[in-house]
Amino acid sequence: MQIDAAINRGNSGGPTFDLNGNVIGINTAIYSPNGGSVGIGFAIPANLARPVVEQLKANGRVARGWLGVQIQQVTPEIAESFGLPKLEGALVAGVSADGPAARAGLAQGDIILSVNGHDISRMRELPLVVAQTAIGEAAAVTVWRRNAETTLRPVIGEMPESAETLETRQSESGSPRLGRPGVVGLKLAPLTQQRRQRLGVPNKVNGVVVTAIDEDSPFADLDLLPGDVIEAINQRPVTSPGDATSRLQEAASSGSGSVLMLINRHGTDHYLATSIDIIGQNRRNG
Secondary structure: OOOOOOOOOOOOEEEEEEOOOOEEEEEEEOOOOOOOOOOEEEEEEHHHHHHHHHHHHOHHHHHHHHOOEEEOOOOOOHHHHOOOOOOOOOEEEEEOOOOHHHHHHHOOOOEEEEEEOOOOOOHHHHHHHOOOOOOOOOOOEEEEEOOOOEEOOOOOEEEOOOOOOOOEEEEEEEEOEEEOOOOEEEEEEEOOHHHHHOOOOOOOOOOOEEEEEEOOOHHOOOOOOOOEHHHEEOEEEEOHHHHHHHHHHHHHHHHOOOOEEEEEOOEEEEEEEEEEHHHHHHHHHH
16 A cells, blocks of 8 residues: 655564554555655555464464466457457466366466456456465356356465466578568577477477567567467467468458467467557558
């Protein structure tokens, strides 16, 4: 919570009092251009800190709930690609093997909309809600999958100490360029064993490697880098540069409005989405 009490150097971690002397928070941070207090401070609310204090007193350690998913923000383009009617939720980019989510049937590409009735309007809300859920509880998790809502009941586990969190090579000749207007400027190559080892791509990952992106390419403004592996386009796997080219050209000519790509970077999956209209506009303006 934002407060106007002075929090100077050394005050972080101290109590925030109300006018009646009640502890309502723990001083955490300030907004300051020079390191001194300017009257804008932030404190962790007491109701969030209290469970942590109680666990420390009872067990000497803090155990937080864990679902076992890697998530990312739902952008307007991603929402459109998945047919999500409202901009909300947390997109599951990966599922930890044998974690609570995997055992309950959550899958890559699911969009988590709520947990135990708590709506997830933004991605950052999910970790907080899950962390506060009792370990061993079967939580009701509503997800958006195949244009419909479905509810799964994972048993919340304890977050392991090693739990994962939520993230220019030379061009190579012989790989095709996307030649249709609107999807030019992307150079691709097969995912050979040599490239797999050099890029640290797990054996279970398949797709094509991005080897170069032209500066004027519409993909240059996305979080797409040389060395990324494109695994799927519009939720359909790609197996070769030609396959990926066809998928993108098909999307550009279909007028569907969006391109959704599943990307693997250094062994971690995440989704990228952009609008076909934006691609076309960028191309015309270029």
